[in-house]
Amino acid sequence: MQDFDFDLFVIGGGSGGVRAGRVAAQTGARVALAEEDRYGGTCVIRGCVPKKLMVFASEFPTAISEARAYGWDVQQGAFDWAHFKTKLHAELDRLEGIYRNILKNNGVTTFDARATLVDGHTVMLGDGRRFTARHILLAMGGRPVVPDMPGAELGITSNDIFHLPELPKRMLIIGGGYIACEFACILNGLGVEVTQFYRGAQILRGFDDEARGLVAEEMRQNGVDLHLGTNILSMQKDGAQIRVLATNGSDMLFDQVMFATGRAPNTAAMGLAEIGVNLGRGGQVLVDEYSQTSVPSIYAVGDVTDRVNLTPVAIREGMAFVETVFNANPTPVDHDLIPTAIFTQPEMGTVGLSEEDARAKGPVEIYATSFKPMRESFAGGTQRVLMKLVVCANTRKVLGCHIVAPGAGEMIQLAGIAVKMGATKEDFDRTVAVHPTMSEEIVTMKQPVRSA
Numbered sequence: 001m002q003d004f005d006f007d008l009f010v011i012g013g014g015s016g017g018v019r020a021g022r023v024a025a026q027t028g029a030r031v032a033l034a035e036e037d038r039y040g041g042t043c044v045i046r047g048c049v050p051k052k053l054m055v056f057a058s059e060f061p062t063a064i065s066e067a068r069a070y071g072w073d074v075q076q077g078a079f080d081w082a083h084f085k086t087k088l089h090a091e092l093d094r095l096e097g098i099y100r101n102i103l104k105n106n107g108v109t110t111f112d113a114r115a116t117l118v119d120g121h122t123v124m125l126g127d128g129r130r131f132t133a134r135h136i137l138l139a140m141g142g143r144p145v146v147p148d149m150p151g152a153e154l155g156i157t158s159n160d161i162f163h164l165p166e167l168p169k170r171m172l173i174i175g176g177g178y179i180a181c182e183f184a185c186i187l188n189g190l191g192v193e194v195t196q197f198y199r200g201a202q203i204l205r206g207f208d209d210e211a212r213g214l215v216a217e218e219m220r221q222n223g224v225d226l227h228l229g230t231n232i233l234s235m236q237k238d239g240a241q242i243r244v245l246a247t248n249g250s251d252m253l254f255d256q257v258m259f260a261t262g263r264a265p266n267t268a269a270m271g272l273a274e275i276g277v278n279l280g281r282g283g284q285v286l287v288d289e290y291s292q293t294s295v296p297s298i299y300a301v302g303d304v305t306d307r308v309n310l311t312p313v314a315i316r317e318g319m320a321f322v323e324t325v326f327n328a329n330p331t332p333v334d335h336d337l338i339p340t341a342i343f344t345q346p347e348m349g350t351v352g353l354s355e356e357d358a359r360a361k362g363p364v365e366i367y368a369t370s371f372k373p374m375r376e377s378f379a380g381g382t383q384r385v386l387m388k389l390v391v392c393a394n395t396r397k398v399l400g401c402h403i404v405a406p407g408a409g410e411m412i413q414l415a416g417i418a419v420k421m422g423a424t425k426e427d428f429d430r431t432v433a434v435h436p437t438m439s440e441e442i443v444t445m446k447q448p449v450r451s452a
């Protein structure tokens, strides 16, 4: 039998790669991992974690104005970006250290280097060293993409936002996905004048229409200058600012322009196609349900496969890969009914089918309620929340649950369990309400608002 340097060589030290490497090592496998940038990957270094800390920072102005309405004598001072940024990066350094230690403590050999493929069992590091492995796991993640247009190089992406020397006064955000909407809300909360262009008819394409409609309305109420059906035509430098011409005929000046126009898998110049790894049109690694590529010794997990690009999904894919390959227990990844949250203000939490997708499959009943929550209402706020269930008219199963509300991310994690278990509307109804909460409405909606 051929002797390999390692049983597993992981390329990429993000959520999926680190989890797979660690768990494989715990089975006794000899594991190596190469990372060319920082350990922790997109989620920890330039995604979910710093983003969520910025969400927290951006929510204080609302909390302070609510505190005043509740009788507290507080004044809102200025936001000190430099202070926050220093703490933010110290926290990211701490987390990166934890990721490195996880690998070290589990006996994973790490290389701070770029790795490319030589053949189905051989990788080459940036310094030319070669290592062989029985299995190779591709976990290189993705990166932001910027449209090809005049002046695009003047814009930044979400990678840069955590490193800005100062917060801009006026900012344009292009896109209508998770990242564009989350950062529009964050920066608006931090006091930046935010304009957002989205080329489509409504932000957050693919999510439930009613839910995304409410998010858009609330974002506007909160001060985001959202333009739908609008895209950027060109950008050029104008003194210290950027002049932007748009498809709606506008000609505006901004201090920063951020593209949140999607992400692409990190597969370029890796030698993948050359050794027979099949790639899709977007450059993503094509895999089967066990995350195996067209080269049997090579597997891939996470954003590099462009299946469901979420950290917990990459982690699951990594775990299933180890179970399949190192525990001889073939385990397909379950991509059905994944709960997710969009950290806009208000948040959206969602699991299962949108009303539109469910209606296309069969008859449904829709239970929905929109109201001003107690806390905000008392403080004189106008914010509304939405609780919505999409129910199959035949089986009574809850096919989708959509919540737009402060804390919706926390709520949907729990509602997701019920939906994943196949709960019916009557199961929801049998559950006693927790009073007084916003989420009690999810078990007290008696009549459908419509059937379709």
Ligand code: NDP
Binding pocket: 147, 174, 175, 176, 177, 178, 179, 180, 182, 198, 199, 200, 204, 205, 231, 260, 261, 262, 263, 308, 309, 310, 340, 341, 342, 343
């Ligand atoms: P998305 O693919 O979600 O959104 C990209 C947006 O950019 C869409 O609105 C798209 O429009 C628009 N767009 C694409 N190309 C162009 C163009 N040439 N000109 C103008 N607009 C364009 O990507 P994101 O970058 O927002 O996020 C990437 C992924 O990361 C998400 O899908 C999600 O999986 C993950 N993520 C998850 C988060 C969470 O869990 N909270 C947070 C952040 C990211 P159109 O709709 O018309 O195609």
